[in-house]
Each structure stands twice: as C-alpha cells, then as structure tokens.
Amino acid sequence: MQLGAVVRRRSPMGGPRRFAALAGAVVVATFVASCGAGRPHDPASVDATMNIEESHQDVLKVVAAVQGVVGKDGWADDDAGWNICSSGGxxxxxxxxxxxxxxxxxxxxxxxxxxxxxxxxxIGYEGARVQHETTLTPKRTVIGYPNGYNGGTAPDKFGIQFGVNDGYADLSVYGHCVPGNVPKLGSSLNPRPTDLP
Incomplete structure (x- = not known):
C-alpha cells in the first residue's frame, strides 16, 4: 500500500455505514452472511484476467446497464470505493x-x-435469476448474481445485488478482486478518501 493512502478496512461486501439507514439492510446483511459463512478467514481468489482499470470499468458498466433500465436520474446515497481483498500477502x-x-x-x-x-x-453476466423477497416489508423483487438471491459471490468476490419495489430500487456491485494496489488517493480511479464526505 502506498504511504498516505486511506483505505476502508471493511468487509468486501460493502459498507455497513451506508446500508444501516436503508430499508434493505436485511437483504444486504443476509447476502454478506451467506458469502463468508463458516469461512471467515478464506482469502479471496484473485481474478488475474483483469487489471485494476478493467475491474473498475466493469463495475461502472454494470451500474450503467442497470440505470439504463431503471432510469439514469434520481440515484443517490452513492457509496463507491476501493477495498483490499487479499490476505495472502x-x-x-x-x-x-x-x-x-x-x-x-x-x-x-x-x-x-x-x-x-x-x-x-x-453485458456478459448471463443467468441472473429474478426472485422474490417476501420476508421484508414491503416485499421486493430481487436479483443476486452469480448465485441467486442470498447465494453469495463468485470466488473472486464479484457479485451483484439488485432489489426493487414500487418507487424504490437499490443496487450494489462488488467488483472482481484483481491483482494490484488500491489506487492512490487523488488518482482518476480513487479521487477522494472513501470514508470522508
């Protein structure tokens, strides 16, 4: 890691700070729990077919594809940032x-x-299943990729969670864990400290 870099040290499944305020916190918490249940110290597999820039662009491509369906306006509470995803040195x-x-x-x-x-x-993520979450109020139609709703992530920690009900949508994309250091703060891939406003 480069000196001066500020990196969030949190679960690879996203920031609990952001999700606690959302009605879908239960969905995310269940998804997080299903990814690491019984294996809290397993390192992520690293997808060596992508580099840092390609992984970043891939996440943005997923976001653009979803917003192209739902609508590009009105998205808020954005929480984007980089995480260290290897514990193998x-x-x-x-x-x-x-x-x-x-x-x-x-x-x-x-x-x-x-x-x-x-x-x-x-865009290449075939087989996403549309499912229904009936334990939340209001009920939601959901997608969990690659393993279905609450099915966890791919071995390289890639995953997509999408939930929708009348007048509400949420999206979380967990990019591929790829070789390399977290981009330096102030660079085009990491323009600001992710834990600061």
Missing part, C-alpha cells in the same frame, strides 16, 4: 459501488427486474 484490490433510487419505476417491479436481468445478460 499479494496485493489485490476490489472496487465496490452501491446506490439507491426513490422514484417511480418504468414498469412493475417484476418487469423492471426482468429487464435488468436481460441487461446483465447483454
């Missing part, structure tokens, strides 16, 4: 991005989720 980094939207949907929750699954399929 080799430098590795993961970019995460979470955001919510509280505006009318361009269709029913099921229609929107189905179109989001199709958009993910079109």
């Amino acid at each position: 080799t430098a590795a980094a993961q970019y995460t991005y979470a955001t919510t939207r509280k505006l009318p949907l361009p269709g029913t929750p099921d229609d929107v989720a189905r179109k989001v699954a199709q958009a993910l399929d079109a």
